Amino acid sequence: KKEGRNTYRLFRAEMHRQDHGLLKMETALRNTAETGAGLGVHYQPLFDRDSGEVHGAEALLRWHHPTFGHVSPGDFIPLAERSGLILPLGERLMHLVAAQMRDWLAAGLAPPRVAVNLSARQFWQSDLVAQVRALYAAYELPPGQIGFELTESILLDKQQQAIHTLQALRELGCRIAIDDFGTGYSSLSYLQDLPVTTLKIDRSFIQQLGESRGSSAIVAAVTGLAKELGLRVVAEGVETEDQLQALSRYHVNLIQGFLTGRPADAATFAERYLIRDGA
Numbered sequence: 694k695k696e697g698r699n700t701y702r703l704f705r706a707e708m709h710r711q712d713h714g715l716l717k718m719e720t721a722l723r724n725t726a727e728t729g730a731g732l733g734v735h736y737q738p739l740f741d742r743d744s745g746e747v748h749g750a751e752a753l754l755r756w757h758h759p760t761f762g763h764v765s766p767g768d769f770i771p772l773a774e775r776s777g778l779i780l781p782l783g784e785r786l787m788h789l790v791a792a793q794m795r796d797w798l799a800a801g802l803a804p805p806r807v808a809v810n811l812s813a814r815q816f817w818q819s820d821l822v823a824q825v826r827a828l829y830a831a832y833e834l835p836p837g838q839i840g841f842e843l844t845e846s847i848l849l850d851k852q853q854q855a856i857h858t859l860q861a862l863r864e865l866g867c868r869i870a871i872d873d874f875g876t877g878y879s880s881l882s883y884l885q886d887l888p889v890t891t892l893k894i895d896r897s898f899i900q901q902l903g904e905s906r907g908s909s910a911i912v913a914a915v916t917g918l919a920k921e922l923g924l925r926v927v928a929e930g931v932e933t934e935d936q937l938q939a940l941s942r943y944h945v946n947l948i949q950g951f952l953t954g955r956p957a958d959a960a961t962f963a964e965r966y967l968i969r970d971g972a
């Protein structure tokens with residue numbers, strides 16, 4: 694009994710330490726949201742499977758903190774979502790990306806369209822469309838230069854309102870991708886009503902292609918459906934030649950993954966993938 698109590702106390706102490714760590718990280722993230730210090734963006738290329746050309750890029754948030762070091766988005770994004778800090782952080786990210794596009798365009802480079810991830814809270818902001826419109830105007834971006842990725846669960850909630858917002862973004866020329874497709878909901882009928890342009894098949898299916906019959910069946914079903922609906926398909930998380938080969942029998946337009954290109958900082962991305970207009 695006594696031991697049990699000690700164990701409990703140890704457990705409480707550990708819980709407390711963890712809470713404390715999270716709280717510290719949240720405080721740090723709050724400072725970062727206010728100042729922007731330590732925030733950066735990496736860009737990962739999406740390649741057209743048939744032509745081999747760079748067709749787009751995904752913007753991925755990076756955070757470096759003096760004491761925590763590089764914190765993975767898998768750790769700080771959920772924290773940002775729970776605390777609401779995703780709103781100021783997301784806004785900073787959009788400005789960083791917009792400024793980068795403007796700079797590349799001004800330098801005579803031809804940047805591909807870039808997709809920014811939006812979490813639920815961001816998507817449901819009442820002034821999201823106004824923010825995006827203002828961003829395009831402030832940075833004088835061509836229509837559609839910046840698009841968005843959203844997960845299925847966001848789009849299933851309040852569907853009529855979601856359609857309305859997506860429609861408004863489409864009118865600005867934005868491409869809209871459904872991220873991590875296949876992991877969320879089983880009902881596919883909603884797809885035909887959504888004004889989206891792209892499906893991104895979750896990397897869990899890509900990585901099990903050829904190993905699990907279930908994954909192959911899902912990839913076959915999703916790509917077949919996308920073809921019927923006239924949607925672009927991205928295979929994400931492609932890491933090996935075997936996976937690329939296994940995808941060849943399906944209707945897949947774009948490839949994104951470590952095999953074809955890892956996320957890179959803007960300078961590296963430009964050096965590797967951007968060509969000067971007319972050069």
Ligand code: C2E
Nearest residue numbers: 753754766767770786810811812930931932950951952956
């Ligand atoms: P995601 O939107 O599914 O982004 C793709 C993630 O897969 C990125 O991780 C990318 O680096 C990684 N990845 C790309 N190719 C491969 C591959 O071949 N193999 C493997 N194993 N991984 C690959 P990252 O940058 O760590 O981001 C993780 C998640 O954090 C993202 O998943 C996204 O949900 C979230 N995230 C990142 N940036 C933002 C942002 O600006 N806003 C929001 N709301 N979420 C973000």
Ligand code: CA
Nearest residue numbers: 751810842872
């Ligand atoms: Ca994404």
Ligand code: CA
Nearest residue numbers: 872873893929
């Ligand atoms: Ca994804």
Ligand code: CA
Nearest residue numbers: 872873895896
């Ligand atoms: Ca994901």
